[in-house]
Amino acid sequence: MEENTTIFGIRTVIEAIQSEKNIDKIYIQKGLSGPLLQELQSLVNKQEYNISYVPVEKLNKLAQGNHQGVVAKISPVKFRDLEEVVQESLEKDGTPPLFLLLDQITDARNFGAIIRTAECCGVDGIIIQSKGGAPVNADTVKTSAGAVFKIPICKVNHIKDAIYYLQASGIKVVAATEKTSSTLYEQDFSTPVALVMGSEGKGVSSSILKIVDENAKLPMFGTIGSLNVSVACGAFLYEIIRQRSSPLNSEGKI
Missing domain, CATH: 3.40.1280.10 (SPOUT methyltransferase, trefoil knot domain)
Structure with missing residues (x-):
């Protein structure tokens, strides 16, 4: 069982996905672009994660730090097949x-x-x-x-x-x-x-x-x-x- 965790930063979220963490939801800043974001988008589209595109103010409330426009919530439970x-x-x-x-x-x-x-x-x-x-x-x-x-x-x-x-x-x-x-x-x-x-x-x-x-x-x-x-x-x-x-x-x- 994992603790209820908020992670942030594009590379951090990419690594969490690649490590098969139980990601419950991903928040992405509206209008964000760049090659690293494209890599993230490619990963989330393959696995159909729950994504919300939100203003930067929402991200600032979710994470205290340099979130780079991306915040994710890791679920406290492991989902079953x-x-x-x-x-x-x-x-x-x-x-x-x-x-x-x-x-x-x-x-x-x-x-x-x-x-x-x-x-x-x-x-x-x-x-x-x-x-x-x-x-x-x-x-x-x-x-x-x-x-x-x-x-x-x-x-x-x-x-x-x-x-x-x-x-x-x-x-x-x-x-x-x-x-x-x-x-x-x-x-x-x-x-x-x-x-x-x-x-x-x-x-x-x-x-x-x-x-x-x-x-x-x-x-x-x-x-x-x-x-x-x-x-x-x-x-x-x-x-x-x-x-x-x-x-x-x-x-x-x-």
Whole structure:
């Protein structure tokens, strides 16, 4: 396990990439150019790192020193290989596999809260996308109450590819979305399942909704149209637990 670290300087970040450090996010100054930066750009483009182009004022806040227009955050956790984690879940005895895919969750505290609930619910692994999501930073670690170190987190280039792989592995993918008439209570979660939770503002993206196996929503009775994503995630996960721990009735339904 690595400490949560900020590194800066173009050559330093290049060397960190080449050393296969767990880089969570790279900040590059807007308008920056030069041959060394081109070398960095070539490396990050090959591996699809999470990059933000920011004004120099942002970099000055992130790093105290000659950052040369580039700052990177090294993740405090080591990301796991998706195929390896899925295989482990399929080979274990007992409870069917349960995965969580996060589609562009951007708030670190929401991310941490989701990780904490997922660990409490026995989720086998959390899958996030390399670009666009919240970083695994100090806020994430604190909000997760240390759960970030106890549950496998897999970082993939594209969530869609992860969904296709899960489906090919016999795992049903269910998206949590209000854009459906089916509630989570109508779903059968007794089989291997991967749950997709969407971003705070837009929910699960339309392109992902087209390829999942099922869509499900939480019933809402108030005037506010949605729940905080970490709260909604908890409701879904505990319905999965309820179904998996409840005996079947005479009709074979939970």
